[in-house]
Structure formats: structure tokens, C-alpha cells
Amino acid sequence: MKNVPLSTLQQWMQAVIEHPGSTGDALRSDEASAHLPPDEGLKAIVNTGALTPAERIGIYRKMFFLRMTESMAIDYPGVKAFLGEERFDRLIADEYVKQYPSSSYTLNHLGRYFPAFLRASALPEREMLADLAELELAVTNSLDTAEMPLLTAERIAAIQPEGWGDVTFVPIQAVSLLTLGHSVNEYLDAVITDDALPMIQHRSTHILIYRRTFRTYWEELTPQQYRLLSLLLSGMRFGDALAALADAFPIDASMQNDIFHWFGDWVGKGLFSGIHEHSSANNHDDEHTASTH
Amino acid sequence: MTPNKWNIPDLGFGVGLRSVHYDHILEHRPPVDWFEVISETYLESGGRVRYVLDRVAEQYPIVLHGVSLSVGSSDPVNFGYLKLLKALADRVRSPYISDHLCWTGVNAHNVHDLLPIPYTEESLRHITQKVKQVMEFMERPLVLENVSTYAQFSSSSMSEWEFHARLMEDSQCGMLMDVNNIYVSAYNHGFDPKEFIDRIDPALVCQYHLAGHTNKGTHLLDTHNDHVIDEVWELYQYAYQRTGGRNTLLEWDEDIPDFDVVHQEALKAREYRTAEQVAPSGPRVRPSTPPVMRLTPLEKNERVNSMSHDL
Numbered sequence: 001m002k003n004v005p006l007s008t009l010q011q012w013m014q015a016v017i018e019h020p021g022s023t024g025d026a027l028r029s030d031e032a033s034a035h036l037p038p039d040e041g042l043k044a045i046v047n048t049g050a051l052t053p054a055e056r057i058g059i060y061r062k063m064f065f066l067r068m069t070e071s072m073a074i075d076y077p078g079v080k081a082f083l084g085e086e087r088f089d090r091l092i093a094d095e096y097v098k099q100y101p102s103s104s105y106t107l108n109h110l111g112r113y114f115p116a117f118l119r120a121s122a123l124p125e126r127e128m129l130a131d132l133a134e135l136e137l138a139v140t141n142s143l144d145t146a147e148m149p150l151l152t153a154e155r156i157a158a159i160q161p162e163g164w165g166d167v168t169f170v171p172i173q174a175v176s177l178l179t180l181g182h183s184v185n186e187y188l189d190a191v192i193t194d195d196a197l198p199m200i201q202h203r204s205t206h207i208l209i210y211r212r213t214f215r216t217y218w219e220e221l222t223p224q225q226y227r228l229l230s231l232l233l234s235g236m237r238f239g240d241a242l243a244a245l246a247d248a249f250p251i252d253a254s255m256q257n258d259i260f261h262w263f264g265d266w267v268g269k270g271l272f273s274g275i276h277e278h279s280s281a282n283n284h285d286d287e288h289t290a291s292t293h
Numbered sequence: 294m295t296p297n298k299w300n301i302p303d304l305g306f307g308v309g310l311r312s313v314h315y316d317h318i319l320e321h322r323p324p325v326d327w328f329e330v331i332s333e334t335y336l337e338s339g340g341r342v343r344y345v346l347d348r349v350a351e352q353y354p355i356v357l358h359g360v361s362l363s364v365g366s367s368d369p370v371n372f373g374y375l376k377l378l379k380a381l382a383d384r385v386r387s388p389y390i391s392d393h394l395c396w397t398g399v400n401a402h403n404v405h406d407l408l409p410i411p412y413t414e415e416s417l418r419h420i421t422q423k424v425k426q427v428m429e430f431m432e433r434p435l436v437l438e439n440v441s442t443y444a445q446f447s448s449s450s451m452s453e454w455e456f457h458a459r460l461m462e463d464s465q466c467g468m469l470m471d472v473n474n475i476y477v478s479a480y481n482h483g484f485d486p487k488e489f490i491d492r493i494d495p496a497l498v499c500q501y502h503l504a505g506h507t508n509k510g511t512h513l514l515d516t517h518n519d520h521v522i523d524e525v526w527e528l529y530q531y532a533y534q535r536t537g538g539r540n541t542l543l544e545w546d547e548d549i550p551d552f553d554v555v556h557q558e559a560l561k562a563r564e565y566r567t568a569e570q571v572a573p574s575g576p577r578v579r580p581s582t583p584p585v586m587r588l589t590p591l592e593k594n595e596r597v598n599s600m601s602h603d604l
């Protein structure tokens with residue numbers, strides 16, 4: 001068993017480690033056999049002591065699948081709760097990591113493709129599970145974004161009434177919006193708080209996800225709130241965003257009042273980092289005041 | 294006492310920084326000599342882990358310990374990863390960086406485990422080249438840790454210690470001697486752990502690791518989930534007599550107890566530094582902090598350092 005090149009030995013061992021099923025299945029798999037036939041592979045490992053070569057490589061195999069399923073369970077507690085541990089672990093071990101093996105220095109990136117994987121899967125609940133996973137991925141992603149200074153009440157108070165139509169906002173990095181086809185937010189709430197799991201409804205659901213002082217929150221928005229907030233987060237001028245909202249929804253006096261409260265709520269939640277005042281001339285890009293930070 | 298080749302100062306008795314202890318450390322500022330942090334957890338995060346790291350770095354010396362360098366892989370050096378690592382090392386002023394003499398994947402995969410390498414002339418040439426590239430890029434010493442292994446390759450033409458010693462001679466890297474890993478591998482493969490220690494030039498040992506493991510009868514698993522056993526403490530003492538003052542760090546990665554328990558375990562090392570018989574300070578009892586879901590990304594990278602005792 002001399003002179004197996006390093007790259008051959010490593011490609012063989014990796015193929016055996018990554019192959020689901022038993023160690024025997026893995027040794028006989030096409031992926032492993034492409035580098036070393038099963039008997040030669042086993043001879044590559046010293047046969048000594050209380051463990052056989054297959055048992056020795058089996059330790060690495062077990063650890064690999066345990067790490068992958070544990071890592072995914074941390075990022076996707078909702079999907080795991082829905083599928084149950086056994087079904088979740090099998091899905092990760094047998095299919096997901098085979099299709100999307102980690103190529104990052106960190107396990108924190110392992111779950112990036114899980115929503116897309118679920119949506120393309122043959123699972124009967126795939127659309128709903130993919131929606132749930134999208135929410136969970138947005139929550140995970142919010143944890144790593146940079147902390148930013150927040151827009152202050154004083155800065156907002158300094159805006160002249162006639163200037164409001166032309167202000168734009170700089171969102172914090174840790175804010176995102178999702179529109180999903182299922183009410184998965186209530187389900188995830190219940191999983192996290194360990195409450196009785198509600199039925200997931202098939203209905204269009206708008207969700208705001210944001211992090212504040214390192215803690216991530218998510219909540220459902222009405223279609224009107226969602227429309228206005230998404231326009232503001234995209235950098236549209238406040239006046240233009242209100243006009244676009246009025247085009248899509250009738251705005252009466254009570255809704256004007258609502259908008260005032262929504263906006264105050266969003267500022268209070270720390271969704272914005274800065275504000276820009278622009279001149280009200282035709283040239284919308286003519287910025288004359290810098291943001292707060 | 295033998296000075297180490299790079300004159301890295303003896304920082305004393307450190308503890309691995311783990312997310313379950315963040316709140317305790319920020320609130321109580323425990324008198325720990327230094328912290329070792331798992332580099333991968335902090336490379337790109339701008340969230341809470343980065344905030345905590347910056348606060349800790351203001352108060353304590355920090356050394357970066359990586360798990361994804363994969364210096365033993367037949368893949369080339371990943372300079373994208375090194376660029377992030379260098380920026381982090383500069384940010385926390387890590388005097389040197391450490392990782393493991395192992396591979397973690399090939400063909401750009403990462404299986405997130407510390408896999409054994411065949412101790413051959415081919416491996417030695419290849420890894421020597423990679424280590425030189427890493428040190429040149431990082432502009433600071435690279436210190437490689439011996440890992441716990443569960444398999445050895447028939448193609449090996451030398452022992453692990455001979456390989457490690459020759460690698461250090463050829464590439465000018467240093468050694469992070471994990472005494473628990475020597476003990477675990479010695480049990481798993483039937484060699485004398487003292488022979489391993491005897492064959493390493495003490496001037497090249499820059500740091501020690503201590504940790505607990507799990508005895509499965511047929512083999513030992515490097516689980517980092519318990520106190521250090523007496524035999525490993527004695528091995529530390531044996532090694533320490535040859536090197537004298539070296540950074541010593543306790544790792545605890547599974548079933549992690551309150552911070553003070555981990556800290557006290559690290560301070561036990563004082564009793565085994567025969568030249569420096571200093572009594573450890575008294576226990577500082579503090580309530581533990583309950584984990585809060587989704588407050589911070591759980592530090593999965595830390596677990597790459599160890600095996601699960603569920604195996």
C-alpha cells in the first residue's frame with residue numbers, strides 16, 4: 001500500500017466520509033471507487049488495535065453527518081420541528097449535503113441553499129417548508145450583518161415640515177422583508193418559544209425581519225405597511241413613496257394617521273441608520289445634506 | 294527553561310473564548326491571563342460575536358486559533374481565507390496564529406473535521422511549501438497543533454512526531470503541543486506518548502493545549518467535554534519540564550460548564566509547572582446565563598475542534 005498519491009488518498013477518504021448510508025456502502029460507492037477500489041481503500045488504513053480500518057474511518061463518517069445535521073438544526077429549528085428529527089436528519093445527511101457540500105471555511109454558510117433545495121425537492125410540503133426556511137435563513141443572515149448607528153429622534157425633529165416629501169432613508173444592514181405564500185412566522189414563533197405549534201395557513205404573508213441590539217425579531221406586516229416600508233428601504237423619497245402607496249391603496253384620513261404611527265414604530269425599532277434631505281427641485285439626485293452618521 | 298524560537302512571551306493560563314460565556318466575561322471581567330478564539334467564528338461577522346471580540350480584545354491578549362487552514366490538503370493555499378484571517382489577526386493583535394497539522398477537505402470541499410495526513414515524503418514536501426506561503430502572507434509565526442486521530446495510513450514512512458519535527462525544521466513553523474491529543478492518539482494507535490514529547494525540540498513548542506476526552510473502551514474520543522484526566526496533567530508536567538514557560542490553554546467545547554469551572558480547570562495547570570508552584574485563586578461563583586435563542590449565531594466552528602461524545 002505504498003505510493004498512493006496524497007490527492008488520491010484524500011479524495012478517496014473524503015468520498016467515503018461524505019457518502020451517506022453504511023461505511024460498506026460508502027467504500028463501494030462510485031465516488032470512492034473512482035479513487036481506490038474498496039479493498040485497496042481499506043488497506044490504506046493501518047489495521048491495528050481494537051478497531052478495524054472500516055471502524056476507524058467510520059468514526060470520521062459518523063462525526064461528519066452529526067456535524068452537518070447539528071449545524072443545520074441550529075439554523076433551521078422550524079423546518080426540523082415540522083419534519084421531526086429523524087426525517088430532518090435523513091434529508092440533510094442523505095440529500096442536502098450531497099447536493100450542497102460545504103465549501104466554506106465556516107459551517108455558518110452550510111444552510112445557504114436550503115430554501116432553494118426544499119423548493120426544488122419532491123417533498124409534498126415543499127412550498128410551505130421552503131417558505132419557512134426562507135424566513136429562518138433571513139433570521140440567520142441578520143445575525144452576521146454589521147451593527148450600524150441608528151437614526152435619532154433629534155435628527156428627525158430637525159427636518160423642516162416642507163422638506164419631508166424629499167427625504168430618503170438609509171436602512172440598517174440587518175433589516176429585510178419577505179413575502180411568502182404561507183403564515184410561517186407564527187409557526188416559527190411557536191417553535192422558538194416552545195409553544196403549541198399552530199397550523200401553517202396557505203396565505204400571502206409579508207414579514208419584516210430586523211435585528212436590534214444583537215437580537216433578531218420578525219413580525220407580520222399588512223400589505224399597506226409592507227408596500228410603504230419596502231419603498232422606503234429601497235431609498236425612494238418619502239413623498240414619492242406615499243404617492244405610490246396611494247396609487248395601490250385608498251388612503252383616507254385614518255390611514256394617514258396610521259402611516260404616522262407606522263413610521264414612528266419603524267424608527268423606534270431602529271430600522272433606519274440615516275436620513276438624507278434632498279432639494280425639492282426637479283433634479284432628484286441633488287443632495288445637499290449628508291446623513292446623520 | 295528553553296526560550297521558544299520566536300521569543301513569543303509566556304502569556305500564562307488562558308481559556309478558549311466560547312459564546313456561552315460572552316455575557317459573563319463582559320459583565321465580570323474575570324482575571325484570565327489570555328483568550329484563544331476560534332478564528333472562523335469572527336472572520337466576517339459584524340454582529341454580536343464581533344462586538345464581543347472587540348470588547349474582549351480591549352481587555353485581554355488574544356491568540357487566533359483556526360480550524361480551516363487545511364494545510365495538509367492537496368488543495369493549494371486558499372488566499373481568500375488568509376486575507377480575512379490576516380485582517381482579523383491585525384485587528385486583535387494576535388502575536389502568532391495557530392491551526393492544525395491536518396486537512397479538512399479536498400477539491401474545495403470542507404468536511405469540517407481535523408483529518409489525519411499520511412506521513413510521507415510527498416506530504417512533507419507539499420505541506421512545507423504551503424506553510425511557507427502561509428507564513429510569508431500572514432507576516433507572523435504559524436504554529437501547528439498535533440491533532441487527535443482515529444486512523445493512520447499504511448503509506449506513512451515515518452512517525453507523527455518525526456513528521457512534525459521535520460516539517461518544523463523545513464518550514465520554520467512552530468508547534469502547538471496538545472498534550473491531550475498526544476494521549477488520545479497514543480491510546481488509539483498504541484505508541485508511547487512520552488516518546489512523542491521527547492522527539493520534539495522544546496524550542497519549537499510555542500503553546501500547550503489541555504482538554505478532556507471520552508474513553509470508549511476500544512478508543513478515546515477527543516470530545517473536549519470534561520475535566521482533564523490525571524494522566525494528561527502528568528504528561529503536561531513531563532512536557533513542561535522540557536520547555537518551561539509557554540502559553541497554556543484549556544479547551545472545553547461540549548457540555549460547557551460555568552465560566553469559573555473552566556477557568557479553575559485552566560489554573561490547575563499551575564500545579565504542574567513544577568518551577569512555579571502557585572496556588573490558584575479561589576473560585577468565583579457566579580450564576581450562569583441562560584442561552585437565548587437566535588441572540589447570536591451559535592459558534593459551530595468551535596465544535597470542529599472536537600468530536601461528539603454521542604459517537
Ligand SMILES: [Fe+2]
Nearest residue numbers: 438471502544
Ligand atoms: Fe487542541
